[in-house]
Amino acid sequence: MNINVILNAVLLVIVIVWGGYELFQYFNRKRASVELTEEEFKKEMRRVQLIDVREKNDFDAGHILGARNIPYSLFKTRMVEIRKDQPVYLYDYNKTLSSRAAVRLHKVGYTELYRLKGGFRDWTGKTKKHK
Numbered sequence: 001m002n003i004n005v006i007l008n009a010v011l012l013v014i015v016i017v018w019g020g021y022e023l024f025q026y027f028n029r030k031r032a033s034v035e036l037t038e039e040e041f042k043k044e045m046r047r048v049q050l051i052d053v054r055e056k057n058d059f060d061a062g063h064i065l066g067a068r069n070i071p072y073s074l075f076k077t078r079m080v081e082i083r084k085d086q087p088v089y090l091y092d093y094n095k096t097l098s099s100r101a102a103v104r105l106h107k108v109g110y111t112e113l114y115r116l117k118g119g120f121r122d123w124t125g126k127t128k129k130h131k
Contacts, residue, residue, distance in 0.1 A: 033102035033113035041116050048087040053097045060130040072097040084110055091116035
């Protein structure tokens with residue numbers, strides 16, 4: 001059998017498996033949480049648990065006013081600080097970590113999970129910086 005045929009077959013299998021995994025992750029994130037525009041996010045954010053999942057130094061450099069910092073690197077141990085009976089609004093710099101955090105929370109029974117579309121990178125609302 002030709003080595004090129006074998007290599008092409010292996011490459012095809014890798015692409016199919018990778019594509020399937022990405023598709024699974026996409027639907028997993030969509031099922032776990034709702035993505036909100038900045039305007040939708042602003043409407044209710046004073047009545048919810050607003051969680052910034054970026055690292056502390058990024059949070060201290062600037063964050064959405066009223067947010068609490070639970071870095072994703074510590075999320076597994078600190079997510080017990082988040083109440084299950086209230087909506088949870090999550091954000092990070094661009095929404096990658098907030099998506100992962102939402103999936104993790106959804107797996108343990110949280111149901112009202114929302115993510116900021118575009119993340120802090122695109123936020124135009126009020127922010128606060130620590131000195």
